[in-house]
Amino acid sequence: MRTLLRFIVRYQFVLIFLLLEGVSIWLLASNNFYQRAAFGNITRGISGNIYRRIESATKYLRLNDANEHLLRENIVLRSRLAQLTVHLEEYSHLAVDTSYDKGFIFVPARIISNSVDKQHNYLMINVGRKHGVAEEMGVVSSDGVVGIVTAVSENYATVISLLNIDLKISARVKKNRYFGSLYWNGKDYRQVVLSEIPNHVLLTKGDTVVTSGFSSMFPADLLLGTVREVDKSLGNFLNVTIDLAEDFRKVDHVWVVKKYN
Amino acid sequence: MAKDLLKLLLILIALVFIQVFILNGMKINGYINPYVYVLFILILPFETPGWVLLVCAFILGLVIDSFMNTLGMHSSATLFMAFSRQFLLKIISFRNDNDSKGFLTLGNFGFVWTLRYVAILVFAHHFFLFFLESFSFSSFFPTMGRIILSSVFTIFFILLAQYMFARK
Numbered sequence: 001m002r003t004l005l006r007f008i009v010r011y012q013f014v015l016i017f018l019l020l021e022g023v024s025i026w027l028l029a030s031n032n033f034y035q036r037a038a039f040g041n042i043t044r045g046i047s048g049n050i051y052r053r054i055e056s057a058t059k060y061l062r063l064n065d066a067n068e069h070l071l072r073e074n075i076v077l078r079s080r081l082a083q084l085t086v087h088l089e090e091y092s093h094l095a096v097d098t099s100y101d102k103g104f105i106f107v108p109a110r111i112i113s114n115s116v117d118k119q120h121n122y123l124m125i126n127v128g129r130k131h132g133v134a135e136e137m138g139v140v141s142s143d144g145v146v147g148i149v150t151a152v153s154e155n156y157a158t159v160i161s162l163l164n165i166d167l168k169i170s171a172r173v174k175k176n177r178y179f180g181s182l183y184w185n186g187k188d189y190r191q192v193v194l195s196e197i198p199n200h201v202l203l204t205k206g207d208t209v210v211t212s213g214f215s216s217m218f219p220a221d222l223l224l225g226t227v228r229e230v231d232k233s234l235g236n237f238l239n240v241t242i243d244l245a246e247d248f249r250k251v252d253h254v255w256v257v258k259k260y261n
Numbered sequence: 262m263a264k265d266l267l268k269l270l271l272i273l274i275a276l277v278f279i280q281v282f283i284l285n286g287m288k289i290n291g292y293i294n295p296y297v298y299v300l301f302i303l304i305l306p307f308e309t310p311g312w313v314l315l316v317c318a319f320i321l322g323l324v325i326d327s328f329m330n331t332l333g334m335h336s337s338a339t340l341f342m343a344f345s346r347q348f349l350l351k352i353i354s355f356r357n358d359n360d361s362k363g364f365l366t367l368g369n370f371g372f373v374w375t376l377r378y379v380a381i382l383v384f385a386h387h388f389f390l391f392f393l394e395s396f397s398f399s400s401f402f403p404t405m406g407r408i409i410l411s412s413v414f415t416i417f418f419i420l421l422a423q424y425m426f427a428r429k
Contacts, residue, residue, distance in 0.1 A: 017315055024333045024334075024336040027326075027336070028331075028333030028334055032334070038397065
């Protein structure tokens with residue numbers, strides 16, 4: 001203890017300098033947007049690298065689940081393909097119109113870090129600027145929306161998770177097309193809240209909720225979840241609890257949604 | 262002693278005022294901006310305790326920062342300068358012991374000594390500040406150019422101010 005005190009007294013000048021300089025840099029990084037972004041880029045590069053190594057070591061453990069999931073998805077896609085080929089015949093004689101919405105392209109990615117237990121959850125994915133990913137692009141998995149890209153570096157991107165109380169996305173009820181905004185209330189990672197649905201709309205347990213397609217981040221009619229509970233006590237608008245289709249603890253393979261242009 | 266403190270306080274207020282309302286608006290040639298407020302740290306007496314020096318630098322920097330909306334930038338650069346000052350004063354020799362008292366100004370120490378002392382510390386401050394501002398070494402030479410040009414202006418203004426004070 002005495003040696004520690006002597007050390008502090010002896011080097012007080014340097015210690016005070018380091019302390020105050022630390023406070024300054026912290027102020028700088030938390031208050032100035034440009035420096036914060038630059039700071040984030042450096043740390044993202046380092047942490048991304050570490051997470052990728054851990055991920056490549058542990059991904060074998062989930063291989064079984066992933067396989068099964070892909071198989072199921074394959075079956076669904078095949079049946080959609082079969083349905084569509086029937087229609088293709090009918091449409092092939094129509095003239096080509098180039099002004100229609102060309103839709104979206106998907107960039108496949110893997111999640112290398114994820115959390116569900118905070119109020120502000122973020123994910124990191126292993127694609128970055130090099131792969132054509134930019135800020136404000138949506139991220140989806142085969143079971144629904146995952147989040148929105150908030151920051152990009154060369155090889156990695158940070159995604160604000162749907163399980164982040166700051167994120168709101170536009171969603172609608174599939175059967176009657178009423179739309180509202182969907183957000184997480186920070187309580188249960190399997191449930192989100194759909195708000196701004198007018199009071200007179202009739203909803204029952206099990207109704208499907210999908211993306212509205214109003215933003216250019218997500219395609220329309222992407223599955224989000226099913227209605228669990230309807231709360232009418234809030235006045236003009238319903239407060240609907242939604243069971244998420246996506247299990248954020250398990251999500252692994254995702255796609256970054258790019259607007260085609 | 263109390264008179265000296267009052268004098269320092271007046272100098273501080275005047276410097277912040279001049280820096281914020283006059284010099285920050287003048288932007289010579291687009292991007293050269295002299296930062297004369299560091300004069301306050303430069304003239305503090307030799308026997309000022311280290312912690313007083315650092316706290317003064319931090320607060321002065323924060324005041325300037327809060328006027329310029331760059332919280333943390335000027336305070337860390339000014340701190341760095343105060344830190345360097347302590348070591349520089351150990352290296353630069355005095356002519357005799359009687360000189361190492363009172364404010365470190367042109368009037369007390371002569372032109373050559375003051376120029377060397379001011380130039381080194383102003384350069385250290387500007388170096389730290391401008392690199393913190395660009396936050397990368399990728400544009401090293403353009404930043405270096407800004408540092409040198411702004412330093413020259415700052416040194417000029419500081420010596421001019423001290424010359425005017427010394428004559429009184």
